Amino acid sequence: MTCQNCKREATVHVTEEINGKRREMHLCARCAREAGYDSVDDPPMFGLEGILQSFILAHVGEMVGELSRRFCPLCGLKFMDFRGQGRLGCPNDYAMFDHGLAPIVRRVQGASRHVGKIPARRGAAAAGLNRLKLRAQLRDAIEREDFEEAARLRDRLRPAEDDR
């Protein structure tokens, strides 16, 4: 079936009652979005994703004080950004925002400790965190246009990558 507005394939099919008259609409995703049937084409929010969103909206918004001002120096994420997107910015955020995240994780997952596979190479994550810090400094240096420092940081990042 073709979209009634343009020639693309219609993927959204809506039946509406306006003043007692039934009206069928067949629209492509783009036209549907423009007509305001935004959520029709997207998979509905259900399961953990839905729980996460509703929990974040209900609770993180009220968080005040220290946590709401906190941000991760390695990726720049503020805890309030997490509220908007439901996505974290870097591996360091789990430690950085532990206080705020732990109840969310417990609620969403019904558990708070990992059980299962662990990486074979111990210490890889710690070495990675060090390089994550160097990368944050590198981003800063580039922003400041301190190209000498940037070059120095790139050198420090390079051998670590080649040694593996």
Added chain:
Amino acid sequence: MNIDDLTRTSGEWLRGTGPESDIVMCSRIRLARNLADFPFTNRAGRREKNEIEAAVAASIEQGKIELFVQDVNNLSNLDRQFLFERQLISRELRDAEGPRGVAFSPTEDVSVMINEEDHLRIQVMHSGLSLGSVWDRINYIDDRLEERLDYAFSPRLGYLTACPTNVGTGIRVGVLVHLPALVQTKQIEKVFRALQKINLAVRGLYGEGTQASGDFYQISNQQTLGKSEQDLIRNLSEVVPQIIQYERGARQALVGEQRRQYLHDQVSRAYGVLKTAHTISSEETMLLLSSVRMGINLGLIDDLEIPIVNELFIHTQPAHLQKIQGRILETDERNVARASYLRNRLSNGRHDPKNDG
């Protein structure tokens, strides 16, 4: 190997072999992994995403893992849609921006998405109810990648992911099941509610909501923290046989004394339309193929094999038709091309799509 080569083959997961493959189309596991030394994809800059893609590609090459690495960022929309229809990339990777890629095996049982929501989304699919072999394969691929990649991992929280809904094992264990009889007998909603009560998610073939195409449904775990991979696999492995039993029960009711002729008629008409139509939409094709697939499994059609039907579900999708025809087609042209392709594949003894004019 390149994308055009794929139009002449199909993934091994469509073979229709393995336990319970009349109902369980395939078993699938995915693992979410991130590199410890980069921001998550949504916070990574263009340069960093390039480095992530290069690091993953290098680990595949140096580890001699048999995967073909395909850049996705510079592909045409058609090729991206093609990989999506193929189940090799997700909707999210298809629609994202910036450096990203996918690495897949020649048989398409393995695909590793790079710079999806997480740096790596490793996926393995095998035909039938075969979660054990899928786990063995994906665990091996994960081990091999980890030899050269520093994964973000915390002893307390496990594998760290961009979204807390995936943290821990980062695993999603799923099966793709074909449930036409439960749909037809209007019992499917009841099954969904029961599954949701035990914390399992239900999606359509392409991740859509409840109105799934072709009566295919993906059922998967949601919890990723606090249970081991083996436990989560066992949980699903225990539930799936019950769903299979419900579906078989519903099919038996449909072929039972009074209704057999009605079902036989429906299946034969579906087969007839697919063999003779000159223009047909994607939705109608999925609907009719679903009937035909059930008809074969119930012995109502005997001159057509399941793997061909499985393949037709994928090969009649819009981007596949256009790749097979070698040009961009408008909706009307696609409907004509789809009908012609179906007539050709379903006429006896001519199964080579290249014979089609």
